[in-house]
Every structure is written in C-alpha cells, then in structure tokens.
Amino acid sequence: MVQFTVHDENTAPEEARPHLEAGRARMGFVTSLNGVMAESPQLLAGYNALAEQFTKSSLPAKAKQVVLITTSVLNGCEYCVAAHSTVALKAGVDEEVVRALRAGKPVADEALEAVRKLTERVVADRGWVDEQEVEAFLAAGHTRRDVLDVILGVGMKTLSNYTNHIAHTPLDPAWQGQEWQRA
Known part of the structure; x- marks a missing residue:
C-alpha cells in the first residue's frame, strides 16, 4: 500500500x-x-x-449536511461519514436524520428528503439526473440555484472522498465517536 x-x-x-x-x-x-x-x-x-x-451556498445548514453525508455514504468514505456525522450533530441535525443518512435510508423531513434524493441521484447517476427527479426537488420547495449548489457540495465531497480512498486517511480523534464502515 x-x-x-x-x-x-x-x-x-x-x-x-x-x-x-x-x-x-x-x-x-x-x-x-x-x-x-x-x-x-x-x-x-x-x-x-x-x-x-x-x-455560502443557498442551501440551509441542515441541507448542506445532508449533501455531505449522503455523498460520502454513497462513495463509501468512512472518514467523511464520521467527520460530517459529528459536524451535523453539533450543527443541530436530529440524531434520527443522521442515523438514516448513514444507513442510506429516507428521512422524515420532506425538504431534507428531497435534498437526500437529489444528491443520491447526482452521485449514482454521475450527474445524469432524470428531469422528473429535478422537478420533484423543485416541487419540495427548493430552487434551481439549490440544484446547482447540491452539485457544488457533491463535487467538494468527491475530492475528499477519493483522496481518503487512495490515501487511507486516518480518522481524527474528533470524529471517532461517529465511526462508520461501508457495507
């Protein structure tokens, strides 16, 4: 290695x-x-x-954490899931939401679920998101700018996720309470 x-x-x-x-x-x-x-x-x-x-993006603070955790889970980044779970909890994201995101499951909050689903589609479909998925995101109260800001978050996390995969980045003590392992 x-x-x-x-x-x-x-x-x-x-x-x-x-x-x-x-x-x-x-x-x-x-x-x-x-x-x-x-x-x-x-x-x-x-x-x-x-x-x-x-x-600085248009997404609400909790929605930003949804993008970061969802991207990291889908990319299987153990370091980033632990780090962003810790940050999300400190930022006031409900424990139940963080648990669901870490498990790749839907969340009860409709607006956050729309963010999770769009992020999932952006990552899984490599940006080739079905038009109906984008329309559903907009119908949940989000904007076209929010769509693009989800892409910004996915791009940022992809840089760190891939770095961590290749470098086998050791987990910082600050994140160890939220350790996560990919399935």
Whole structure:
C-alpha cells in the first residue's frame, strides 16, 4: 500500500502551509484530511475554496449536511461519514436524520428528503439526473440555484472522498465517536 504523509504546518510544502494554518484556525486542529491533501497544495487550496463556497451556498445548514453525508455514504468514505456525522450533530441535525443518512435510508423531513434524493441521484447517476427527479426537488420547495449548489457540495465531497480512498486517511480523534464502515 502506498503511504501518504499526514502533514502539519511544519512538514507540508510551503505553498500548503497557509491553508493548513487556516484549517487549524477554523477547526481547532489540522484534520488528517487536510494534512494528506497538503502533499498537493493545489488540491488542498481547491478543496478549501470549494468548501468555503459551499458554506455560502443557498442551501440551509441542515441541507448542506445532508449533501455531505449522503455523498460520502454513497462513495463509501468512512472518514467523511464520521467527520460530517459529528459536524451535523453539533450543527443541530436530529440524531434520527443522521442515523438514516448513514444507513442510506429516507428521512422524515420532506425538504431534507428531497435534498437526500437529489444528491443520491447526482452521485449514482454521475450527474445524469432524470428531469422528473429535478422537478420533484423543485416541487419540495427548493430552487434551481439549490440544484446547482447540491452539485457544488457533491463535487467538494468527491475530492475528499477519493483522496481518503487512495490515501487511507486516518480518522481524527474528533470524529471517532461517529465511526462508520461501508457495507
């Protein structure tokens, strides 16, 4: 197995160091994911830029967590499911919703379920989502902008999910209470 270094601000390439420092300021620690991504300063910068834009997107905070967890479950990313489950719970997403998302099951909240279903279709169908699925999402009260912001979230998570698959990123202690294993 190819070993990837989990960098910190002292071992990372110079170009990556400001991004790691910003991550530490934001999260309180340098995540293993950011540490691995630091090997490619451009990947780390791109991922962090997408993450920043996703936080500014039109989706409500809970819906953003639905996109991130759903994408990570479908991509089988153990690291990201644990991380985003932890973040979602801290952000006030109901435990029942987080459990359902982790199991790939529907959620009771209609608006969040519409987000889960559209995200599932975007990931599973590689963006070739049936027009009726998009219309159902819109009928649930979402907007065309929301459709595109779901795609933004899926793209951001795909970068981290694939990085974690290849690098076998170790789980940070902060996420260990929400460990998850793909089926």
